[in-house]
Amino acid sequence: MRFSAIICGLILVLEAGPTDACGGFFCSQVPVDQSGENIVFSVEGGTVTAHIQIRYVGAAEQFAWILPLPSEPAAPEVSTDLLFVNLGFATQPIFQPRWNYDGCQQGRGYDGDVLAGAEDDAASEGDGEGPPSVEVEFQGAVGPYDAVVLTSDDAQAVQDWLTTNGYDLPPETAQLITPYVESDFHFVALKLQNDRQAGDIVPVKVTFPWDRPCVPLRLTSIAATEDMWVRMWVFSDQRSIPLNYRHVLIDEAKIDWPSYGANYTQVVTDAANEAEGRAFVTEFAGPTSEVRNVWGDLFSTDQYHLDTLALIDDPAAFVNELLAQGFPATPQMQGLLRTHIPMPQALIDQGVSEQEFYNSLSYWQDMGALSGFDFDPVAFAADLETLIVVPLMEAQQMMDLPYLTRMFTTMSPDEMTEDPMFGVSADLDDVSNVHEADIFVYCDKTFMLYQVVLPDGRTIWVDADDATGSWTYDENGNLIVPEDDEAEMGSMARLRADLPGSDQAQQLYEDRQAVTSYDNRPVIAEVLAAHNEAVLGGTPFEEDGCACALASSPSRTPVWGTLLLLGLLLRRRR
Numbered sequence: 001m002r003f004s005a006i007i008c009g010l011i012l013v014l015e016a017g018p019t020d021a022c023g024g025f026f027c028s029q030v031p032v033d034q035s036g037e038n039i040v041f042s043v044e045g046g047t048v049t050a051h052i053q054i055r056y057v058g059a060a061e062q063f064a065w066i067l068p069l070p071s072e073p074a075a076p077e078v079s080t081d082l083l084f085v086n087l088g089f090a091t092q093p094i095f096q097p098r099w100n101y102d103g104c105q106q107g108r109g110y111d112g113d114v115l116a117g118a119e120d121d122a123a124s125e126g127d128g129e130g131p132p133s134v135e136v137e138f139q140g141a142v143g144p145y146d147a148v149v150l151t152s153d154d155a156q157a158v159q160d161w162l163t164t165n166g167y168d169l170p171p172e173t174a175q176l177i178t179p180y181v182e183s184d185f186h187f188v189a190l191k192l193q194n195d196r197q198a199g200d201i202v203p204v205k206v207t208f209p210w211d212r213p214c215v216p217l218r219l220t221s222i223a224a225t226e227d228m229w230v231r232m233w234v235f236s237d238q239r240s241i242p243l244n245y246r247h248v249l250i251d252e253a254k255i256d257w258p259s260y261g262a263n264y265t266q267v268v269t270d271a272a273n274e275a276e277g278r279a280f281v282t283e284f285a286g287p288t289s290e291v292r293n294v295w296g297d298l299f300s301t302d303q304y305h306l307d308t309l310a311l312i313d314d315p316a317a318f319v320n321e322l323l324a325q326g327f328p329a330t331p332q333m334q335g336l337l338r339t340h341i342p343m344p345q346a347l348i349d350q351g352v353s354e355q356e357f358y359n360s361l362s363y364w365q366d367m368g369a370l371s372g373f374d375f376d377p378v379a380f381a382a383d384l385e386t387l388i389v390v391p392l393m394e395a396q397q398m399m400d401l402p403y404l405t406r407m408f409t410t411m412s413p414d415e416m417t418e419d420p421m422f423g424v425s426a427d428l429d430d431v432s433n434v435h436e437a438d439i440f441v442y443c444d445k446t447f448m449l450y451q452v453v454l455p456d457g458r459t460i461w462v463d464a465d466d467a468t469g470s471w472t473y474d475e476n477g478n479l480i481v482p483e484d485d486e487a488e489m490g491s492m493a494r495l496r497a498d499l500p501g502s503d504q505a506q507q508l509y510e511d512r513q514a515v516t517s518y519d520n521r522p523v524i525a526e527v528l529a530a531h532n533e534a535v536l537g538g539t540p541f542e543e544d545g546c547a548c549a550l551a552s553s554p555s556r557t558p559v560w561g562t563l564l565l566l567g568l569l570l571r572r573r574r
C-alpha cells in the first residue's frame with residue numbers, strides 16, 4: 001500500500017499504538033494503516049514545533065512522506081513515542097458514572113488568510129541532482145529516514161525530483177501540492193533507508209518560523225479512511241482554538257453513561273457531521289501543570305548514564321544496563337537494537353522471533369549465537385544520545401509552556417477540502433477531560449429503572465429491561481445499527497439515534513467573543529421529555545404503595561453491589 005501524507009503550518013500524523021510491557025524492549029510491533037492522526041504542536045515566540053506520530057502498513061520501500069511548511073524549517077529530527085503515550089493517558093476523555101442504589105430494595109471565522117504572505121526564507125543552492133527549479137535546503141539521514149527539505153515554483157518539478165531520488169509517490173502528488181507551491185511553501189520529504197523495516201518508523205519533529213499551527217488535511221485525503229480521527233495537542237501560553245473550522249460542544253445526553261462512554265467516538269462523529277464534517281471538539285484545556293502532575297516527567301538529568309554504557313563491551317550486559325537505567329521500550333530503541341546487535345541469520349532461519357531473541361539475549365549469547373560478533377558500545381551509546389535521550393529532553397522542554405489544549409474530530413476523505421488552522425484565545429474557560437454523571441438505581445422485585453443525572457442537571461430515565469436492545473458498538477466505539485426493524489432497538493438506542501451529536505456549534509475568534517452557529521438544545525429538550533414520559537408511563541412509580549422513593553440521595557455502594565449491577569448490565573446488553 002502506497003502511503004503519502006503532507007502537512008502545512010504543522011504536521012499531520014498517523015498514530016503508532018503504545019508498546020505493551022513485555023519484560024524487555026521487544027513486543028509485537030505491527031504497523032497499521034492511516035486510520036488516525038496524532039500531532040503535538042508547541043507555539044512560542046513566532047516559532048512552531050510539530051511532533052508527528054506516523055502509522056503505516058505496507059512495504060518499507062513504498063513509504064514516502066511529504067510535509068508542506070509555510071517557511072523554511074530547521075533540519076527535521078527524531079521525536080519520541082513516549083510524548084504521545086503520556087499525553088494520551090493524561091488527557092484522555094473519561095465518562096465516569098457514579099452509581100447510587102438507595103432507591104433499590106433488592107440491592108439491585110476565522111477572518112483573513114493565514115496562508116497569504118508566507119515568507120520565503122533564503123534557500124541554499126540545490127545539490128545538482130534535481131531539475132534547476134528545485135532548490136535543496138537540507139538532505140541527510142534523520143534516524144531511520146533519508147530526509148530532504150526543498151522548495152520550488154513548480155509542483156511537477158517537486159514530484160519529479162522526489163521520484164528520481166527514490167520517493168514512491170502517487171501520480172496525483174503534483175496536483176495536490178500545487179496550492180502549497182503557489183504559496184511559496186517548503187517541503188520536508190522522508191523515506192525509510194534501504195536497510196530499514198516499516199516497524200522502524202518513529203515520530204518526527206520539525207521546527208519552523210510561524211505563528212499558527214495548520215494541518216494539511218487536503219493531502220491526507222490520499223490515504224484517509226472513512227471517519228478518520230484527527231487528534232492534536234497544542235502547547236502555548238493560552239487556549240488553542242480552531243479558526244476556520246467550527247467548535248462543537250457534544251451532547252452529553254447522547255453518551256452511553258452506563259458503558260462509561262463507549263460510544264464517544266460516534267457522538268463526536270455525529271457532531272462533526274452536523275457541522276458538514278468541519279468541526280473540532282475540545283477534549284482538554286488547562287494549565288500544563290495539571291497534565292504534568294498526572295504523567296510526571298519524560299526526562300530527568302540523572303536518569304541516563306551514557307558514559308557507563310559506553311564501557312560495557314558485552315552485548316547482553318549492555319542491554320541489561322539499558323533496562324536497569326529505565327530506557328523506554330519504543331520503536332526507536334528496537335531500531336537501535338537491530339542496528340547494533342543484529343539478529344544472527346542462523347536464528348532467523350530457525351524461526352526464532354525478534355521478541356524471543358532480544359528479550360532473552362543472555363540465553364542466546366550463552367548458547368554461542370553471538371560468537372564472533374564485534375560489538376561497539378561507544379557507537380551504541382552515541383546513537384542512544386541522539387535518538388533517545390535528546391528527543392526525550394526536548395519533549396520535556398515543552399512543559400515550560402503554561403497551557404495545553406487537546407482537540408479531536410473525525411473526517412472522511414470527501415470532507416478534507418480545507419486545511420484547519422488554529423489560533424489562541426484568552427477569553428475561554430478551561431475544559432476538563434473528566435465528565436461525571438450520577439446514576440440512581442430504583443427497583444423492586446418486578447422492575448428496575450435508572451435515573452441518569454447529567455453534569456448540567458438534565459435527567460434521563462432508563463428502563464433497565466429495555467436499555468440497549470440489539471444495538472452494540474464496534475472496537476472503535478462506533479454504533480452498529482441492526483438491520484432488523486426499529487422495534488428491536490432498546491429505548492436508549494432509539495433515544496441516541498434521535499438525539500443530535502452536539503448541544504451547539506460555535507465559531508471562535510482570537511480577538512472577539514464566540515458566535516453561536518446553531519443551537520440544538522431546544523430540540524434535545526423535546527426529545528428527552530418525550531423519552532422520559534415514555535419510560536415512566538406505566539411503571540410502578542405511578543401506582544399507589546410504591547416501595548421505592550424517587551427522592552434518593554447519593555450513597556456509597558459496597559463493591560459487590562457494583563459488580564452485581566455491572567454484571568447485570570452486561571448480561572442484558574448481550
